[in-house]
Amino acid sequence: MSEEKITSPMQTADDQLRSVLEDILKHGLKTEIEPRAYSHEQIYEIVFRLQTLTKEDYKNKLVFAGFTITPYNPGDNVDEDQACETCMYYLVHRRFCELPELMLPVNEGWSCRLWRI
Numbered sequence: 083m084s085e086e087k088i089t090s091p092m093q094t095a096d097d098q099l100r101s102v103l104e105d106i107l108k109h110g111l112k113t114e115i116e117p118r119a120y121s122h123e124q125i126y127e128i129v130f131r132l133q134t135l136t137k138e139d140y141k142n143k144l145v146f147a148g149f150t151i152t153p154y155n156p157g158d159n160v161d162e163d164q165a166c167e168t169c170m171y172y173l174v175h176r177r178f179c180e181l182p183e184l185m186l187p188v189n190e191g192w193s194c195r196l197w198r199i
């Protein structure tokens with residue numbers, strides 16, 4: 083007997099939206115990758131702009147937060163990769179960003195400029 087994978091409605095919705103977001107990013111959406119948000123002021127400025135968006139304004143969330151589908155790296159050192167999988171806002175089992183202003187399904191290898199360790 084084959085084992086059937088049970089998928090919850092939330093997983094299905096996450097998977098669908100993740101795929102839509104990936105498509106948007108792969109099709110050349112220009113996002114604000116830099117400057118990175120290292121200071122409190124920079125973080126506040128980006129978060130403030132994200133707070134002006136509606137929950138479903140996915141494109142502008144991607145733009146303002148500076149999403150990329152590969153890890154951002156400020157230098158040549160692989161250890162310095164800024165990827166969702168090492169970010170404090172990343173929920174591993176759900177593959178989800180729980181930063182309140184984003185709340186989006188993501189992939190472990192994506193990145194944004196609000197990355198925090």
Ligand code: SF4
Binds near residue numbers: 196
């Ligand atoms: S805040 Fe962290 S988990 Fe969320 S998208 Fe940015 S890098 Fe990924």
